[in-house]
Amino acid sequence: MFSKTIAAVTFMLILTGIVKSQDYNYKPGEIIVMLKYNTDASYLEIAFASAGLKVKQPLVEELNIWLYEFETGRTNENVLLSQLRKNGSVAVAQFNHYVTERSLFPNDPQFTQQWSLNNTGQSGGNVDSDIDAPEAWGVTTGGVTALGDTIVIAIIDGGFYLTHQDINFWKNYKEIPGNGIDDDTNGYIDDFNGWNAYNNNGTISGNTHGSHVSGIAAATGNNSLGVAGVNWGARILPVMGSTGTESIVLIAYGYVLKQRRLYNQTNGAKGAFIVSTNSSFGVDYGQPQNYPLWCAFYDSLGSAGILNACATANLNINVDVQGDIPTACSSPFMVSVTNTTNTDAKNNGAAYGLLTIDLGAPGTSILSTTTAGNYGLLTGTSMATPHVAGAIALMYAGASSSFIQAYKNDPDSFALIVKQKLLQGVDVIPALQNITVSGGRLNVFSSIMLMPVFVSNGQHLDAAPKYYRLYDNYPNPFNPSTAIKYDVAKASLVTIKIYDEIGREVKTLINMEMQPGTYQAIWNAANVSTGIYYYKITAGDFTQTKKMVLIK
Numbered sequence: 001m002f003s004k005t006i007a008a009v010t011f012m013l014i015l016t017g018i019v020k021s022q023d024y025n026y027k028p029g030e031i032i033v034m035l036k037y038n039t040d041a042s043y044l045e046i047a048f049a050s051a052g053l054k055v056k057q058p059l060v061e062e063l064n065i066w067l068y069e070f071e072t073g074r075t076n077e078n079v080l081l082s083q084l085r086k087n088g089s090v091a092v093a094q095f096n097h098y099v100t101e102r103s104l105f106p107n108d109p110q111f112t113q114q115w116s117l118n119n120t121g122q123s124g125g126n127v128d129s130d131i132d133a134p135e136a137w138g139v140t141t142g143g144v145t146a147l148g149d150t151i152v153i154a155i156i157d158g159g160f161y162l163t164h165q166d167i168n169f170w171k172n173y174k175e176i177p178g179n180g181i182d183d184d185t186n187g188y189i190d191d192f193n194g195w196n197a198y199n200n201n202g203t204i205s206g207n208t209h210g211s212h213v214s215g216i217a218a219a220t221g222n223n224s225l226g227v228a229g230v231n232w233g234a235r236i237l238p239v240m241g242s243t244g245t246e247s248i249v250l251i252a253y254g255y256v257l258k259q260r261r262l263y264n265q266t267n268g269a270k271g272a273f274i275v276s277t278n279s280s281f282g283v284d285y286g287q288p289q290n291y292p293l294w295c296a297f298y299d300s301l302g303s304a305g306i307l308n309a310c311a312t313a314n315l316n317i318n319v320d321v322q323g324d325i326p327t328a329c330s331s332p333f334m335v336s337v338t339n340t341t342n343t344d345a346k347n348n349g350a351a352y353g354l355l356t357i358d359l360g361a362p363g364t365s366i367l368s369t370t371t372a373g374n375y376g377l378l379t380g381t382s383m384a385t386p387h388v389a390g391a392i393a394l395m396y397a398g399a400s401s402s403f404i405q406a407y408k409n410d411p412d413s414f415a416l417i418v419k420q421k422l423l424q425g426v427d428v429i430p431a432l433q434n435i436t437v438s439g440g441r442l443n444v445f446s447s448i449m450l451m452p453v454f455v456s457n458g459q460h461l462d463a464a465p466k467y468y469r470l471y472d473n474y475p476n477p478f479n480p481s482t483a484i485k486y487d488v489a490k491a492s493l494v495t496i497k498i499y500d501e502i503g504r505e506v507k508t509l510i511n512m513e514m515q516p517g518t519y520q521a522i523w524n525a526a527n528v529s530t531g532i533y534y535y536k537i538t539a540g541d542f543t544q545t546k547k548m549v550l551i552k
Contacts, residue, residue, distance in 0.1 A: 026095035029072045030056065033084060034092040035064040043089055044068065051075040062530075062551050063477070067096065104137035106222035106232075110375060114227055115342045116216075116362030116387060123365070125342030131362065131387060132445035133230060139448050141221060142394045143233020146401035147408075149273040151234045151393050153217050154256040154306075155386070156249070156279050159207025160238040161372040162193060166219045166226040167211070169193065170235035174270055177202070184270055186262055188255065197241030197251035204238050208370045212378050213280050214238070215369030217390035226375055227367055230390025230444060231397065237272055242281035246294055253277075253297045260304040264411065275396050275415075277301065278389035279326065280311040280382030286325030295329035302333025305411025307419055309335050309389040311381035312351040318435075319353035328356050332416055335392070339363030339384040340441050344429045350381055352435040358423060360432045361387040361442040391444040392418060398448040413515050420512065421450040424521075450520065465489050465518060468542035473523075473535065477549040480526040484535055488514050492539040496521055499534045506533065514539075525550050 031053075035041065041055050041064075052071035059065045070080060077095075084093040105111070105118070112122065117133035119125045144150055152170050162169055174184035177192035188195060190202040214229075214236045221232035237259070241252030262271025288295050298308050312319060312327040319328050319336075327336035339350035340360040346352065347364050363384030370376040395418055396404070407414035425447030426440025433439040465487035473482045488494055494514045498507040506528065509521045523535070530552045536545040 026097045028077070029069050030096040031068050031070065031077075031081060031084065032059065032094050032096050033066050033068055033090055035066065036089055036091050037064065039064065039089040041066045044084070044087070047087065047089075048080070048083070051080050053080075060479075060551065064091075104141070104222075105134050106137070106228045107224050108219075108221060108226055108228045109224070110227045110367060111221075113367050116366055117228065117230070119342055123342060126344055129340075129342055129344040129362075129441075131230070131391065131442045133228075135445035136394060136398075136448050137221070137232070139445070140394065140398040141233060142218070142231035142390075142397040145273075145396055145404045146399065147404045149268065149404070151231065151396055152237050152272040152274045153231070153234050153389050153393050154237040154239055154259075154272075154274045154277045155210060155214050155217065155389075156239045156252045156256070156277060156281070157207065157210030157213055157242045159205045159240055160194075160210040160214060160236075161206045161208075161369075162204055162238070163372045164211055164215075164369050165373065166223070166369050167214050167229075168218065168220055168233070168235050169214075170237040170272060172272075175202075186258060186270065188258075191255075194238040195240070195252070195255040197239065197248045197255065198244065200251065204240060206371065207240075208376075209280070209378075209382065210238065210240075210242075212366075212368045212370055212376070213278060213382060213386045215375075216366060216383060217278060217386040218393070219369055226369065229368075230387055231393045233397075234390070234393045235272075237274060242279070246291065249281075249294060250297065253301065256306070257297075257301055257304060260301075260306055264304060264408070274306055276389045276392040277306060277308045278386045279308065280380075280385050282311065282313065282327065283325040284313050284315060285317075285323050286328065287323045288325065288329050291325050291329070294326060295331060298326070298329060298331035298334040302331065302415055303412050305407060305415050307333055307335055307392050307415050309337055309385045309392065311385040312336055312338050312353075312357055314339075314349050314380050314382075315351055316348055317351050319351050319356040321353075324351060324356070327351070327353075332419070333412075335359070335388055335419060335422065337361050337363075337381060337385045337388050338432075338436065339379075339381045340429075340431070344427075344431060344441060346431045346435070347379070350384075352432075354435055354437065357436045359388070359426050359436055359438045359440055359442055360384065360429075363387075387442055387444075388422070391442055391447065392422060394444055395422065395448050395451050399451045403451065417515060417517070418451075420514070422447050425450055465516065468537075468539055468544075470535075470537045470544040470546055472546060473548045477551045478525075479551050481522055481524040482548060484509070484521045484523060485518065486521070486537055487518050488516050488539060489542075490540070491515055494519075494537065494539045496535060496537050498523060499536065501532045501534075509535075 119130035219229035221228035339347040361384040366383040428440040469487040471485040496510040
């Protein structure tokens, strides 16, 4: 096995042209060498004594990989590297390149107080008990899709301060405000700024709660002002309609549905590219059978391609048993959210449910926009949910152009894929295990990194693979994690399990209904011992097993 590994690595280097050129971002005076089998590391110290070459430290002893240092004044580094590569005892030699974390920190002056986005332990929190926003922004800061669609988050709430300079509110530029005419013929008069479901007009009034929620989802980032939202460039579509009666809620959702359907029907000439809604309101102890239209409306929104982030009750109750509207509704297009703290605990005033509550998100002492020009702290599941609505929108910003086109062709199916990746990307935390569907807290970076793999290998748009297939994992050998890629040929219950060398089950990576496509699962084996492992996929009548090696 060892000799095969050396051969594979050497062959890979030749194929990729790494041996032909070098990056210049490496540490002077250091070289990484993989020695051939049974070669002692001290051999090179003797052979290259004139360069002052010495072992600095072993890197992977099982693969005979070592870090050497040398005296830069005694030799030309490129000449030394070339000589090492020609030496018969050396399998691979390279410089020790610098690596940087791909994260982006905005210049908003109050960003350091936003523990939910980047928890450094401020205010007594636990480091990294956050949604990994800077890491996600290193991939995309949001705003538009790969095909140029302006991403919109519809917030249904009590009102909004439209003049807040840190929020980009959506505008219906097909409508002339205040002329009493339905200029764009969408059925709503003067809806230039959005819609007021209380009064059935386009007048939006101020409200601290709605502005706070909007800022969490999409406050403008890196503008040297205030705070940053999860999605810096998304537009907020303000819809008033979060209190009163259920009829008001239906009017509010109806407006959102009409705008997205118009966008779909006119290829973007009218309407809005709404990918998520946020609903930070509900009915404590509500039973879904008594709210059939409300619950069913999420399916209607989903048919147009919209996922719906909904706040669960601010009560320490089990929704599975005691109910809640909307988070006890069964629509697959709803994402139900509970509230976590800066120590990754579930807020003791937030509901839960193994069958009904999908995930947690930060919702305790959250800093965001309030009245026009102002900022403040609020707590509740209301604050947790817009983190998820913003994350969904950021996932679309990070998706490939082929995925976005496939989503436009089949909006409901691909919206459900986004939900799958949202839940698969969570950080599993003890406080949410066995009391939520995913067992974890939102991690937008992890979810975004799962997005581009659905339509790959040159497949055209939403074309499904012709056959089931399990690919070789990469990297292999690996430490601590490896990627397992697989094709799903038709809608199936897909299971991927990890087994040790004697056949004991170690981990269930995937166990869910999946649509046709190319997928990728990540196995993090940080808590597993060195050894040979097997991964097995079962999908419909198809099953296949492959081997991998973990080296620590």
